[in-house]
Amino acid sequence: MIRIDTASMNRLETRRFYHRLMGACIGGGIVAYLTGVLSGYVILGTVIYWAGFLGMVGIWKGTSIELYDEREQQLDREAAGLTLWVFSFVLVLGGPALFALETVGSYDMPPELWGAFYAYCVLYLIFGVIYTVHRKRS
Amino acid sequence: MNNELSEYRADAGLSQADLAERVGVSRQTINAIERERYDPSLELAFELSDHFDCLIEDLFDPESEEDG
Numbered sequence: 001m002i003r004i005d006t007a008s009m010n011r012l013e014t015r016r017f018y019h020r021l022m023g024a025c026i027g028g029g030i031v032a033y034l035t036g037v038l039s040g041y042v043i044l045g046t047v048i049y050w051a052g053f054l055g056m057v058g059i060w061k062g063t064s065i066e067l068y069d070e071r072e073q074q075l076d077r078e079a080a081g082l083t084l085w086v087f088s089f090v091l092v093l094g095g096p097a098l099f100a101l102e103t104v105g106s107y108d109m110p111p112e113l114w115g116a117f118y119a120y121c122v123l124y125l126i127f128g129v130i131y132t133v134h135r136k137r138s
Numbered sequence: 139m140n141n142e143l144s145e146y147r148a149d150a151g152l153s154q155a156d157l158a159e160r161v162g163v164s165r166q167t168i169n170a171i172e173r174e175r176y177d178p179s180l181e182l183a184f185e186l187s188d189h190f191d192c193l194i195e196d197l198f199d200p201e202s203e204e205d206g
Contacts, residue, residue, distance in 0.1 A: 012159050069163040071176050 011065075018059060018067055025055035084127060091120045140199045144172040146190045161185045 009017060029052020036045015060067060068076070095117060101107035109117075147157050147168075154172070158165040163182065170176035178186065187194045 010159050011162055012155065012165065015164070066162070069167050070179050070182060071167040071170060072164065074176075 014065055015067055018063060018065055022056045022059050022067075025052045025059065028052050029055075084124075087120070088124070091117075091124065095120075139177045140174060141171060142197055142199075143168070143186065146192070146197060147172075150190065157189070160189055 029049040032048035032052065033045040036042050036048070098107070098109055098113070098117070102109050147154070150157075152160075154168045155165045158168045161168075161182065162185070167176065167178075171178055183194050183198060187197050190197065
């Protein structure tokens with residue numbers, strides 16, 4: 001097992017070190033995946049990519065070091081909230097319009113669009129469940 | 139929210155990175171607070187006032203932005 005000595009680093013250096021480690025995991029995974037695709041070892045590339053991704057998440061969630069401070073966490077929440085808000089327009093305005101067009105027979109929704117529409121619905125359903133659980137806990 | 143963080147930091151002879159290290163946030167967060175682009179949490183505000191041994195009201199002024 002590899003032991004990492006972070007005792008000689010200060011908090012910012014340790015945080016930077018872990019960020020680089022996470023970047024190396026996911027970056028290495030992406031490079032392995034692309035190399036696999038180009039050289040015909042797609043499965044191997046995919047497995048290494050997954051391992052890199054899991055390594056990144058493992059470092060992020062497994063370390064006791066706070067890798068993102070309160071401002072960075074707030075930025076993350078705001079970006080996620082804004083993304084959901086923007087995409088809610090697609091669902092709220094686009095969904096009923098597509099149904100209406102299909103009902104009157106002027107447009108046949110292709111299966112891919114149905115798939116995307118249901119994926120949107122599931123995304124907002126999950127958001128609703130997580131929001132409700134958090135609200136009850138707080 | 140207006141604040142006097144950069145003045146207190148300069149008086150203490152600290153860089154943004156030094157202060158960030160001491161209160162456990164990134165240098166960018168200290169920079170954002172000084173430029174009044176980010177209002178810190180109560181926890182961080184207490185941490186900063188503890189560090190400079192002053193009151194939170196000495197560092198942060200919620201009124202002056204609206205008055206100005």
